[in-house]
Amino acid sequence: MSAIQALPGTKDILPDESGLWQRLEATARTILQRAAFRELRTPIFERTDLFARGIGEATDVVGKEMYTFVDRGDRSLTLRPEGTAGAVRAFIEHKLHASGSVQRLWYCGPMFRYERPQAGRQRQFHQIGAELLGSGSPRADVEAIAVAVELLEELGLKSLRLALNSVGDRDDRARYRQQLVDFLTPHAADLDEDSRDRLSRNPLRILDSKDAKTQDICADAPKLIDALGPESAARFERVQQGLTDLGIAYALDHRLVRGLDYYTHTAFEIQSDDLGAQATVCGGGRYDGLVAELGGPETAAVGWAIGMERLILLLQQMAAPVAPAVDVYLVSRGEAAEQKALAVAQQLRRSGLTVEMDLTGSAFGKQFKRADRSGARACVILGDEEAKTDTAQIKWLADGSQIAVDRAELVEAIAKLDAGLDP
RNA sequence: GCGGGCGUAGCCAAGAGGUUAAGGCAGUGGAUUGUGGUUCCACCAUUCGGGGGUUCGAGUCCCCUCGCUCGCCCCA
Numbered sequence: 378m379s380a381i382q383a384l385p386g387t388k389d390i391l392p393d394e395s396g397l398w399q400r401l402e403a404t405a406r407t408i409l410q411r412a413a414f415r416e417l418r419t420p421i422f423e424r425t426d427l428f429a430r431g432i433g434e435a436t437d438v439v440g441k442e443m444y445t446f447v448d449r450g451d452r453s454l455t456l457r458p459e460g461t462a463g464a465v466r467a468f469i470e471h472k473l474h475a476s477g478s479v480q481r482l483w484y485c486g487p488m489f490r491y492e493r494p495q496a497g498r499q500r501q502f503h504q505i506g507a508e509l510l511g512s513g514s515p516r517a518d519v520e521a522i523a524v525a526v527e528l529l530e531e532l533g534l535k536s537l538r539l540a541l542n543s544v545g546d547r548d549d550r551a552r553y554r555q556q557l558v559d560f561l562t563p564h565a566a567d568l569d570e571d572s573r574d575r576l577s578r579n580p581l582r583i584l585d586s587k588d589a590k591t592q593d594i595c596a597d598a599p600k601l602i603d604a605l606g607p608e609s610a611a612r613f614e615r616v617q618q619g620l621t622d623l624g625i626a627y628a629l630d631h632r633l634v635r636g637l638d639y640y641t642h643t644a645f646e647i648q649s650d651d652l653g654a655q656a657t658v659c660g661g662g663r664y665d666g667l668v669a670e671l672g673g674p675e676t677a678a679v680g681w682a683i684g685m686e687r688l689i690l691l692l693q694q695m696a697a698p699v700a701p702a703v704d705v706y707l708v709s710r711g712e713a714a715e716q717k718a719l720a721v722a723q724q725l726r727r728s729g730l731t732v733e734m735d736l737t738g739s740a741f742g743k744q745f746k747r748a749d750r751s752g753a754r755a756c757v758i759l760g761d762e763e764a765k766t767d768t769a770q771i772k773w774l775a776d777g778s779q780i781a782v783d784r785a786e787l788v789e790a791i792a793k794l795d796a797g798l799d800p
Numbered sequence: 801g802c803g804g805g806c807g808u809a810g811c812c813a814a815g816a817g818g819u820u821a822a823g824g825c826a827g828u829g830g831a832u833u834g835u836g837g838u839u840c841c842a843c844c845a846u847u848c849g850g851g852g853g854u855u856c857g858a859g860u861c862c863c864c865u866c867g868c869u870c871g872c873c874c875c876a
Contacts, residue, residue, distance in 0.1 A: 382867075437874045441801085459876085488876080493801085495870060504876060571873065587872085635875090646876095657876060684876025710834075745836035760834060774836070 386492070386500025388686075397692055401532065401685060402485065405505045408528045412520075414481040414507055419463040421487065425453040431462035431671055433638025435579050442490040444500075456489035459637070460506040461664065461680055462671070468510055469673035479511040485685075496653030496690075503685035510668065513677030515612050518643045518663060519619030521679045525647060525659050526625055528683070534691055537658065539626065540646045542633035543613040544581075545605045547641070547666065553604035554580055564594045584632040600631045609642060616643055639664040643679065651694055652687055659683040702752030705791065707734040708744040713764040721759060721769065721784065728788040749774060755791060 383389055390398055406416075425445050432439050444456040457463055464482055467473075473480050485505045494500060507524060509517050522539070529537055544550055557580050565573055569588035576583065584595055605613065620627055627645075635644045644662035652658070661681025668676035705725055709718035718734055725732045733751055735744045741760075748756045758770035758779075769787055772779040773794055782790045 385868085442874075490875075492874070493872090495872095498875075502876065506876095582874090637875090654871060655875080660876060682876060687876060708835080740832095741834050742832065742836075747836090749836045756836080758835075762834085770835090772835075777836080779835085 384500070386494035386498075388499060388501075394689070397689055398685070401688060401692065402505075404531050405483075405485065405528055405683075408524065408531055409483045409507060412481070412524045412527075414483040414524070417464055417467060417482040417484050417508075418486070419457075419460075419467050419484065422454045422456050423463055423466065425455040427462050427466055427671070428455050428458060431465065431639060431667060432459065436638055438490060438637065442492055444489045444491055458490045459488055460484050460486070460504055460682060461508060461637075461639070461667070464506070464508050464680075465510075465668055465671055465673070465678075468508075468676075469668065469671060474511060474668075474674055474676055479509060479517070481507070481509050483507045497655035497684070497687045499686060504682040505685060506680060506682040508678060508680035510676055510678040512679075513665060515615035515643075516619060517677075518616045518679050519623065521661065521681060522620065522645060523623055523625060525661070525681050525683065529647065529659070529688075532688070532692065533695060534649075534688075536649065536651075538628060538648045539620075540630040540633050540648055541617070541620075541627045542601065542630050542644045543605060543609060543616075543642050544601060544634060544640055544644050544662075545609040545642060549601075549605050549609050550581075550641075553599070553601050556599045556604060557581065557583075560598050561594070567591075567594060581634045584634055595632070601634075602629075602631055612642060635660060635662060639667040639670070641665045645681070649687075649691060651691055655687060657684070658687050658691065702731075702754075703733040704730040704753065705732045705755050705757055706744075706748035706751050706753035707732055707757050707759070708741060708748060709735060709759040710738065710741060710744070711761040711764065714759040714761055717764055717784075718759050721757060721787065724784075725757070725788065725791075728792075730788075730791070755794065757787065757791075 409416075425443070428443065429439055434440070438458050443458055446454055448454050464484060468480065468482070483506060485503070487501050487503050489501055491500060492498060505528075507521060509521050526539065545553065558576065561568065561576060561580065561583065565576060567590055568576070568583070569586060569591050572583040572586050572588065572591050581601075583591065584598070584601075586592065586595070602610075602613075617627070630646075633644055633646060635646075640662040642663040642665070645660070646657045647659040648656040649658055650656070659681055661679070663677070663679040665677045668674065668678060707718055707722050707725075709715045715738060722732050722734045733753065735747060737744070737747075741758075745756065754774060756770075756772040756774060758772060763769050763781075767784050768781050769784055770779055770781050771787070771790055771794065780790070
């Protein structure tokens with residue numbers, strides 16, 4: 378009752394689940410490194426300013442979701458709510474642009490947003506992200522998306538959708554914003570309350586309101602795609618062509634407007650229907666202005682982030698994870714034998730076997746019962762008699778067969794049994 | 801910040817005002833004191849998230865509170 382619990386929106390990842398996380402992380406590492414992305418690890422907290430400037434003061438993330446505190450040096454700090462701002466800060470600080478070539482970076486770790494937790498949403502959550510800095514080519518957009526798709530496919534995920542849009546460059550957006558405001562203002566009275574607020578603050582976001590009436594009104598609104606200048610439109614065309622050439626299916630979604638201010642041109646989400654009220658597993662896009670905005674040289678960039686908890690949710694729906702069984706369960710009894718068992722365990726482990734050692738000193742019968750539950754293939758038995766003669770018994774649990782071997786030959790004997798040979 | 805649902809053992813869970821709070825899984829001990837998987841027996845909640853109230857009587861009804869969960873907003 379008075380025991381302390383984990384805070385709302387935070388979760389322990391228990392041993393039964395951590396195997397799946399490890400698989401996810403290992404797969405991500407493989408896929409990203411194969412595409413020549415290199416890992417970047419940045420601090421979990423940064424100056425509040427970085428996020429305020431990078432993500433945008435008007436966004437919900439900055440406006441009401443940040444974990445912000447003042448440290449003992451009187452600095453305002455914030456637990457990172459996303460990964461791109463920190464990655465870009467590091468990119469600028471360490472002059473990674475100086476190499477002249479494109480930087481492919483990836484990261485993985487916890488992010489923090491103060492929101493009401495629900496299915497697929499936590500206050501501390503984890504993302505895998507990739508950033509491709511230094512190329513404005515539409516091919517970079519395609520490559521970034523392709524790597525994300527590859528990762529999700531490698532994990533065996535099916536029935537995901539790729540939603541695609543272009544929000545154009547700064548001029549396109551400003552032009553469209555004005556068109557949209559002009560269109561919506563006469564309907565202001567019929568919009569839902571949140572949308573009415575956004576009309577002055579962040580009108581593009583009104584497009585993906587879930588309110589039915591607002592939806593109806595937006596159906597006739599001018600489309601962002603039609604407001605793109607010829608260059609932006611051509612560039613978007615090339616991104617689509619690139620995806621098509623790779624056989625990556627996508628659907629245009631002219632209402633897809635992502636919540637962070639830094640996006641330009643390509644915006645995309647990879648979505649699923651199996652995440653409760655959430656849909657997005659992976660979100661990303663191009664952010665050509667961000668590096669300069671944060672004090673670096675004018676640098677084109679594109680990136681994405683995957684929500685790991687959401688991915689885990691999907692992976693768990695696919696198949697029950699297989700618990701990694703131990704190879705050998707070490708049964709021991711009697712003071713001398715228990716002492717020797719420590720050395721035997723070490724010997725077996727050094728040979729590469731996974732060994733669990735019984736530490737209870739309880740009756741052999743009980744120890745075998747536990748051995749059975751552990752899923753071990755074999756028991757190695759050390760009792761008083763074995764201790765005296767410096768031998769051990771190997772019992773093969775599948776068929777109950779048992780042999781005595783010298784301790785020195787233990788590893789070879791188990792290997793032979795594993796191979797189905799007579800030791 | 802706002803709404804809905806739910807809190808009975810480590811886990812799943814019956815119980816809907818009337819004496820001792822089902823059952824299953826897991827766990828512990830034993831039948832089997834140096835040999836497992838099956839079986840059998842025993843043990844395993846002075847108490848139903850917490851506090852207050854109504855009542856002769858509360859896990860069950862009422863109020864407050866804490867927690868979990870789902871949804872809105874927004875996002876991964």
